[in-house]
Amino acid sequence: MRSVVRALRPAVRRSQTVSAPRLQRRARPGFSALQCARPFSTTQTCRDASLADVAPTPITHFSEVETAMAETVQKFANDVILPKVRDMDEAEQMDPAIVEQLFEQGLMGVEIPEEYGGAGMNFTAAIVGIEELARVDPSVSVMVDVHNTLVNTAVLKWGxxxxxxxxxxxxxxxxxxxxxxxxxxxxxxxxxxxxxxxETESGFKISGGKMWITNSMEAEFFIVFANLDPSKGYRGITAFIMEKGMKGLSIAKKEKKLGIKASSTCVLNFDDVEVPKENLLGERGQGYKYAISLLNEGRIGIGAQMTGLALGAWENAVKYVWNDRKQFGKLVGEFQGMQHQIAQSYTEIAAARALVYNAARKKEAGEEFVMDAAMAKLYASQVAGRVSSLAVEWMGGMGFVREGLAEKFFRDSKIGAIYEGTSNIQLNTIAKILQKEYTV
Structure with a gap:
């Protein structure tokens, strides 16, 4: 199969050369092309421009690159991943061939510049890919999500x-x-x-442990947060880079989980792991700030994973009730009560997607997006849980057995309310921002 990166690279380069002059012509006096041009997105970064200067586009309008990304990843997911989804879930292990192909397709370096071997695409293109993968397997989706939005971003920003x-x-x-x-x-x-x-003469020694670490079984690269100066509290937290094979680093336990079972989640132990001084990531004492910043971006990715999951569960179920499942002499999907549930569910999915892509666009535009990311993750996870649960019911017995994907989508949906900030944490974040805005 042709690599996603090779297929999309011409479109990426066209967007880099074509978008800037187009946006420059729209720029208000006093704004340079550099200030206003955003080569990978459909919206401008000039937030001070009048409404007349901004071309109106729907939130979910994709650029040429993003459209091609969606189409290419969808084909890859259905042709390559789908045949292995059930086996990976039963084995509770990611197929190494899938991991290898994710790299071959360029999906593990979406935002990494071409000079470093990446695809050189934009943040929303990564979100598109995460959503499309989750329509087939949320386990594969979260591997790509964490790798791109947390790990790669950390190195790009602070390395x-x-x-x-x-x-x-x-x-x-x-x-x-x-x-x-x-x-x-x-x-x-x-x-x-x-x-x-x-701190030591040659670098640092790290001791302690971590839990619930995604990708840890497959990973050979770890960003580890440790407190370099406990007397300063959270202001002592610092980020370090470890590699698999460093003495003292061990994977102690692989968790057996309710859902996303093919995605590895492990306990890590650090027994005086020696980290060279050059593996300090960013500045001392800035680790907490880095982690929060990364999680704010990562929540948009989890939102996309959940909207993709909801779409996958919805599509899987409606194809069955509108084509195969019959009761009382007609297709189940033709009953009005069922049609209302189907329509309501799709409306909620569309609303969740609007929140996710609005947050992604605001992040790309350099605007404040923390509350948008929190709302996107919160609502998308709620929708994923509701829709995947209903989808099991729509399919009846076929939704409950492990022969198909309906029950797997339902199990996988629960994690959306837990990782990268629980739903209550998202509500706290939203409320604090609103309180600050409305307190006189």
């Missing part, structure tokens, strides 16, 4: 040039990354992080 040259080509082509923040008593409460880092 030194030496770290970028060393690791980005690997992350784009053959090395799975893992984001190591959560601990037994430090999940939603990141302030309670207990993993410690001690």
């Amino acid at each position: 030194s040039e030496a770290l970028k040259k060393k690791y980005l080509p690997r992350l784009a082509t053959n090395t799975v990354g893992s984001f190591c923040l959560s601990e037994p008593v430090s999940g939603s409460d990141a302030f309670a992080l207990a993993t410690k880092a001690t």
Whole structure:
């Protein structure tokens, strides 16, 4: 199968050369082309422009690159991943061939610049890919999501040039990354992080442990958050890069889970792991700030995973009730009560997608998007849970057995309300921002 990157690269380059002059002509006096041009998106970055200067486009309008991304990933997911979904779920393991093909397709380096071996696309293109993968298998989707929105982004934003040259080509082509923040008593409460880092002559020694770490079984690259100065509380939290094989780093336990079972979730132990000084990621004491920033972006990815899951569950069920399942002499999908549920569910999916893509566009435009990301993740996970549950009921017995995908989508949906910030944390975030805005 032709690589996603090779298929889309001409469109990416066209967008880089064509969009800037077009947006420059629309720019208001005093704005340069550099300030206004955003080569990979359908909207402008000039937030001060009058409404007359902004071409109106729907939130879910895709650029040429994003449209091609959706079509190509959809074909790849259906042709390559779908035949293996049930076996991977039963085995509770990601097929290594799938991982290899994700790299070959360029899906593990969507935003990594071409100079480092990546696809050089935009954030929304990554979100499109995550959503399309989740329509077939949310387990594969979350591997791609965490790798792109958390791991790659961290290195791109805060890695030194030496770290970028060393690791980005690997992350784009053959090395799975893992984001190591959560601990037994430090999940939603990141302030309670207990993993410690001690400075040595050659670098740092890290001791402690992490839990609920996605991609950890397949990963060879780990971003680890540890407290370099506990006396400063969360202001001592610092980010470090570890590699698989470093002495003292061990994967202690692989969790057996309700859903997304092919996605590995493990316990990691650090027994005085020696990390060279050049593997400090960003600045000392800025780890908590980095983690929150990354999770804000990552929540848009989880929102896309949930909308993709909801779409997959909905499509799987309606094809059955509108084509195969009959009761009382007619197709079940022809009963008005069923049609109302189907219509209501699709409306909720569309609303969730609007929240997700609005958050993605605002992030790309350089606007404040934290509340938008929280709302997108919150609502998309709620919709995924409702729709996937109804889909099982619509299909009756065929939805309940493990022969098809309906029950798997239902099980997979639950994680959306838990990881990268629980639903209650999203509600707290939304409420705090609203309270600040409306408090006199």
